[in-house]
Amino acid sequence: MTRRRRRPGAALAPYLLVLPGWLWLAAFFVTPVIVMVSLSLQTGDFIDGFRQTFHFGTYAHVVETYHVQLVRSLLYGAAATAGCALVGYPVAYWIAFRAGRHKSVFLFLLLLPFFVSFVIRTQSWNVVLADNGILLGPLKHLGLLPEGFHVLATPYAVIGGLTYNFLPFMVLPVYVALERVDARVLEASTDLYASRAQTFWRVVLPLSLPGVFAGVLLTFVPASADYVNAGILGGPSTTMIGNIIQTEYFTNLDYPAAAALSFVLMGALLLAVFAYARALGTDDVLEVAAR
Numbered sequence: 323m324t325r326r327r328r329r330p331g332a333a334l335a336p337y338l339l340v341l342p343g344w345l346w347l348a349a350f351f352v353t354p355v356i357v358m359v360s361l362s363l364q365t366g367d368f369i370d371g372f373r374q375t376f377h378f379g380t381y382a383h384v385v386e387t388y389h390v391q392l393v394r395s396l397l398y399g400a401a402a403t404a405g406c407a408l409v410g411y412p413v414a415y416w417i418a419f420r421a422g423r424h425k426s427v428f429l430f431l432l433l434l435p436f437f438v439s440f441v442i443r444t445q446s447w448n449v450v451l452a453d454n455g456i457l458l459g460p461l462k463h464l465g466l467l468p469e470g471f472h473v474l475a476t477p478y479a480v481i482g483g484l485t486y487n488f489l490p491f492m493v494l495p496v497y498v499a500l501e502r503v504d505a506r507v508l509e510a511s512t513d514l515y516a517s518r519a520q521t522f523w524r525v526v527l528p529l530s531l532p533g534v535f536a537g538v539l540l541t542f543v544p545a546s547a548d549y550v551n552a553g554i555l556g557g558p559s560t561t562m563i564g565n566i567i568q569t570e571y572f573t574n575l576d577y578p579a580a581a582a583l584s585f586v587l588m589g590a591l592l593l594a595v596f597a598y599a600r601a602l603g604t605d606d607v608l609e610v611a612a613r
Contacts (some may be wrong), residue, residue, distance in 0.1 A: 336469075337610075358581045358585070359585070360579040365577075367576075368577075377578070381568055383582075384583045390574065392563045394562060394563040398481055398562060398588060399545040402542075403538055405485035407541075409485070409489060410493040411492075414493045415500060417497055418501050419500070444483055445554055446552045447554075447555060448474065451473045475560065477556075479556065480560045494532075495537040496534055500533065507525060510523060538598065546561065547563070547564050563587050567587070
């Protein structure tokens, strides 16, 4: 039996296929990161220019100065992620198991508001939650709320805005995971005299953990780094680290401090994600996903 000879370029074909992706990452991720790292170690000012001095003290300075905003951003991101999970999981569950042939319609309705600009959607909540707006105004007029009651410029407004804006990032991965649950497994659970609650906690929830894991990552990271919601719905006491970075870049023109803050935020997010993955048990989640 003759053995088929491989073409000379066959071994290189897989590498050539992924080459455009690697070039894209190198051009638009690796290169900017290297430039930002170099910028964070420079000293000088916008007028006289910045020069490379490998000044690592900038990192210690920004952490000491803005550690409150950094911790606040992580807490707001975690709270918004928890809110998205509490709201999004039942929505995804209902669409996956109760919507029937109308699943696509409900998914479209869920995503429909997000065809509008992120800033416009956030600004609309500013109008709704205004002190005398369409929501609080009538309640105050009826005497159900005191005149001094307000929601804007509070943590509740910022976290609520984050939860609303990043809700689809939680719903869609959970829905995909729930959609993959084999109906025969649920039938087997019923045949073994398990109640609906037992079926959910022992079968459905473990099988949907990969979607929950992905949803938490997709929600927590951008929510913690967001600055639009805090800028529109918040106030001086709700400033997030994203607002500080924006101010350092565009107002103070302190590029090294802004770059250092960006990497401090990145490091904090990576630590939080690794801690979450370890607590949840990534290997177990991947094993469930493989099954």
